[in-house]
Amino acid sequence: xxxxxxxxxxxxxxxxxxxxxxxxxxxxxxxxxxxxxxxxxxxxxxxxxxxxxxxxxxxxxxxxxxxxxxxxxxxxxxxxxxxxxxxxxxxxxxxxxxxxxxxxxxxxxxxxxxxxxxxxxxxxxxxxxxxxxxxxxxxxxxxxxxxxxxxxxxxxxxxxxxxxxxxxxxxxxxxxxxxxxxxxxxxxxxxxxxxxxxxxxxxxxxxxxxxxxxxxxxxxxxxxxxxxxxxxxxxxxxxxxxxxx
Amino acid sequence: xxxxxxxxxxxxxxxxxxxxxxxxxxxxxxxxxxxxxxxxxxxxxxxxxxxxxxxxxxxxxxxxxxxxxxxxxxxxxxxxxxxxxxxxxxxxxxxxxxxxxxxxxxxxxxxxxxxxxxxxxxxxxxxxxxxxxxxxxxxxxxxxxxxxxxxxxxxxxxxxxxxxxxxxxxxxxxxxxxxxxxxxxxxxxxxxxxxxxxxxxxxxxxxxxxxxxxxxxxxxxxxxxxxxxxxxxxxxxxxxxxxxx
DNA sequence: CGATATGTTGAAAAAAGTCAATGGCAGTGG
DNA sequence: CCACTGCCATTGACTTTTTTCAACATATCG
Numbered sequence: 001x002x003x004x005x006x007x008x009x010x011x012x013x014x015x016x017x018x019x020x021x022x023x024x025x026x027x028x029x030x031x032x033x034x035x036x037x038x039x040x041x042x043x044x045x046x047x048x049x050x051x052x053x054x055x056x057x058x059x060x061x062x063x064x065x066x067x068x069x070x071x072x073x074x075x076x077x078x079x080x081x082x083x084x085x086x087x088x089x090x091x092x093x094x095x096x097x098x099x100x101x102x103x104x105x106x107x108x109x110x111x112x113x114x115x116x117x118x119x120x121x122x123x124x125x126x127x128x129x130x131x132x133x134x135x136x137x138x139x140x141x142x143x144x145x146x147x148x149x150x151x152x153x154x155x156x157x158x159x160x161x162x163x164x165x166x167x168x169x170x171x172x173x174x175x176x177x178x179x180x181x182x183x184x185x186x187x188x189x190x191x192x193x194x195x196x197x198x199x200x201x202x203x204x205x206x207x208x209x210x211x212x213x214x215x216x217x218x219x220x221x222x223x224x225x226x227x228x229x230x231x232x233x234x235x236x237x238x239x240x241x242x243x244x245x
Numbered sequence: 246x247x248x249x250x251x252x253x254x255x256x257x258x259x260x261x262x263x264x265x266x267x268x269x270x271x272x273x274x275x276x277x278x279x280x281x282x283x284x285x286x287x288x289x290x291x292x293x294x295x296x297x298x299x300x301x302x303x304x305x306x307x308x309x310x311x312x313x314x315x316x317x318x319x320x321x322x323x324x325x326x327x328x329x330x331x332x333x334x335x336x337x338x339x340x341x342x343x344x345x346x347x348x349x350x351x352x353x354x355x356x357x358x359x360x361x362x363x364x365x366x367x368x369x370x371x372x373x374x375x376x377x378x379x380x381x382x383x384x385x386x387x388x389x390x391x392x393x394x395x396x397x398x399x400x401x402x403x404x405x406x407x408x409x410x411x412x413x414x415x416x417x418x419x420x421x422x423x424x425x426x427x428x429x430x431x432x433x434x435x436x437x438x439x440x441x442x443x444x445x446x447x448x449x450x451x452x453x454x455x456x457x458x459x460x461x462x463x464x465x466x467x468x469x470x471x472x473x474x475x476x477x478x479x480x481x482x483x484x485x486x487x488x489x490x
Numbered sequence: 491c492g493a494t495a496t497g498t499t500g501a502a503a504a505a506a507g508t509c510a511a512t513g514g515c516a517g518t519g520g
Numbered sequence: 521c522c523a524c525t526g527c528c529a530t531t532g533a534c535t536t537t538t539t540t541c542a543a544c545a546t547a548t549c550g
Contacts, residue, residue: 075395085399096388100384101385101388136345142384142388142391143344143387149394151320152398153320153328154330156402158328160443196403196404197539200499200540201538203499204538207499404505408506443506444528445508449506449530492549493548494550496546502539502540502541504537504538506536507537510531510534512529512532513529513530513531515528516526516528517525517526518526519524
């Protein structure tokens with residue numbers, strides 16, 4: 001297993017009212033007066049690649065918004081086997097269970113360098129007491145998490161669908177926002193932990209996509225290249241034109 | 246595909262304050278005065294086996310509590326393939342997305358005759374406006390749904406775990422509450438839709454459990470019999486004593 | 491520049507999918 | 521009441537996929 005970094009660097013406090021993330025995340029819908037209710041400081045944190053944002057089972061005292069980077073949520077079985085149950089992208093929330101429960105349900109680990117805002121649960125509680133504008137957003141976010149979890153099962157969890165097709169579906173979740181032909185490269189172990197398959201099988205699945213012209217090596221080991229249209233086709237389970245040649 | 250019944254029978258209105266389900270479901274934590282705020286009538290409905298409680302994509306205007314019976318939540322892909330993403334038991338909520346969204350995310354179908362209470366979204370909204378005692382419960386419930394969805398992926402979705410073991414884990418979710426040796430019998434198609442495998446594979450997996458002495462035929466086709474301890478062992482991936490003989 | 495991690499590939503075994511035939515049970519209609 | 525019919529469930533035979541174990545290649549980091 002890869003060495004895991006524990007440290008985050010603190011970039012100071014964040015003014016939520018002027019944050020670029022404001023509209024896509026938790027606090028959209030709040031008014032200027034509402035923001036004044038946020039009395040605690042919101043920490044702005046930077047994590048290196050492979051750093052732990054929080055641990056499964058540890059006391060959940062804050063919710064996080066992901067400002068940049070990519071984060072995996074890992075759920076460990078009692079035997080120590082880990083499965084990745086979600087991939088989080090900029091704008092997504094981490095650790096929403098802090099609002100409802102005692103402890104985190106996953107370990108959150110960065111797949112790339114990541115920037116997150118740490119929002120103490122007390123801030124959420126106060127806002128909920130003082131304004132009605134947070135709640136609908138909270139419901140929506142919770143519901144979208146459920147929807148994503150269900151989609152994870154249905155899209156990635158069927159052995160009637162080929163490993164290559166399911167791998168392509170994962171790759172689509174890993175595309176760079178600004179360049180759909182660039183894909184964040186994750187380890188085969190992680191790919192296996194997402195799809196519930198052995199890393200060798202994941203390697204072979206990616207091999208198929210490469211031979212079909214869907215996927216190429218990137219110039220650095222941090223990412224792959226792809227043909228976006230071919231990737232979409234592969235994710236639907238179709239064979240590519242290259243394959244038929 | 247099995248014929249699906251569409252009809253529910255109406256058993257009158259329900260007084261939530263005196264409901265046996267009250268403590269395990271949505272309204273635990275409310276006071277007597279809070280119950281007075283429920284002005285709309287709560288319908289008490291009975292569904293036959295294989296009846297649809299609500300359809301995926303239809304407008305979501307009510308949340309349901311399951312009072313008795315067993316319900317599956319099915320998510321259909323655009324191609325019409327259905328996967329079961331959750332099994333609901335008495336005390337569970339159905340259609341919580343009505344509080345957050347416009348439409349139901351699944352089709353809810355009864356696996357046995359089922360009794361449900363239909364709670365209009367407006368009731369939830371009013372209670373949330375008038376009292377602070379509903380919200381924490383709502384958060385908890387939402388979080389427990391996420392946790393169940395994640396457990397579904399990790400417990401049932403790994404091809405490194407044998408089909409028989411995963412089938413045993415499903416069977417554990419189907420046990421009668423009052424008699425842990427009795428298991429609601431579902432079709433092999435449903436078993437396959439839960440585990441993402443072909444129904445023939447599901448049949449063979451159950452065959453293994455039968456040969457190992459974990460599972461037996463019931464006296465009617467509505468249920469199976471099992472050795473509870475052996476089932477637990479099988480769900481952990483262990484071989485039974487019978488098997489070693 | 492080498493030590494260690496991760497990725498790739500091969501080969502054999504195990505598991506699962508698929509197609510097809512058979513068997514059993516329940517409900518229907520004579 | 522019983523044979524008929526239709527729907528599942530079961531099983532067999534075969535194919536394909538995946539796992540597993542192992543060797544080897546490649547890349548990264550000290």
